[in-house]
Amino acid sequence: MRFPGPTLNLRAAALAGGIAVACALGHQVGAAADSSMSIAVMGQQDAAWAGAPLGTSATESIGSAGCAITAVTMMLRYYGMDTDPGAFNAWLSANGGYAYDDQLIWDAVTRYSGGRVGFSGWLGPDLGAIQAELDAGRPVVAEVRLGANQHFVLLTGYATEGGILINDPWFADSVRFIDRYGDPAAGIVSIRTFMPADPGGARGHGRLSWLANAVAAVHLSQ
Numbered sequence: 001m002r003f004p005g006p007t008l009n010l011r012a013a014a015l016a017g018g019i020a021v022a023c024a025l026g027h028q029v030g031a032a033a034d035s036s037m038s039i040a041v042m043g044q045q046d047a048a049w050a051g052a053p054l055g056t057s058a059t060e061s062i063g064s065a066g067c068a069i070t071a072v073t074m075m076l077r078y079y080g081m082d083t084d085p086g087a088f089n090a091w092l093s094a095n096g097g098y099a100y101d102d103q104l105i106w107d108a109v110t111r112y113s114g115g116r117v118g119f120s121g122w123l124g125p126d127l128g129a130i131q132a133e134l135d136a137g138r139p140v141v142a143e144v145r146l147g148a149n150q151h152f153v154l155l156t157g158y159a160t161e162g163g164i165l166i167n168d169p170w171f172a173d174s175v176r177f178i179d180r181y182g183d184p185a186a187g188i189v190s191i192r193t194f195m196p197a198d199p200g201g202a203r204g205h206g207r208l209s210w211l212a213n214a215v216a217a218v219h220l221s222q
Helices: 018-029 067-078 085-094 108-112 127-135 177-181 211-215
Strands: 117-123 140-146 149-159 163-168 173-176 188-196
Touching: 067 085, 067 108, 067 140, 067 149, 085 108, 108 117, 127 140, 127 149, 127 188, 140 177, 163 177, 173 177
Parallel strands: none
Antiparallel strands: 117 188, 140 149, 140 188, 149 163, 163 173
16 A cells, blocks of 8 residues: 555545445345454554565655555464564565565465464455455455555454454554445455464354365465
8 A cells, every 4th residue: 555645535435335335244244243353453654663664665664555564464463473564574575575675475474474374365355255264263454445545454353233344554443344445345355364373273263164275275476
């Protein structure tokens, strides 16, 4: 994600579909009980790392364009890794974790975690796949539309009334997807999934899904 400045104009139109979205997600999640993971929010604009160059870019910093690595960092911390966007960025920069200066190579997450968390798939905006991952206690990194920019957030669960819940690196907060990005079917561009080495020990204690096997062999990089 690249923003020309710190001020973002979120159009009211992006929120207009809220009621319809809630109904649509009702069909997606069925009668399932609320399911959410407790994942501490981290912001890409935190002063501790915001000013660090993103990869080898001469123009971008973690603060301006580090949404993807910040979303991944929150996911890694959920799985027990003691890290932050600054440390993750430094490792990626020194170990071939970026393409074209500052584009995250998603499979590098597997190397960075020493295999504790493996990149397992790059999928489209499949709400069924998202539900399966969240049911299994696995947070999902999602690419979304924010104005004219593309951005990454961490999907942390869903509620039967309210839909998908997210941690947003740009705003450093936790909100319902529909309250910021509207209809997930339109607002989610793609998703990245990750599998812990011990899936039976996932903190979400949810149902393990066939999805893990279906995408385990997929390794794509951005």
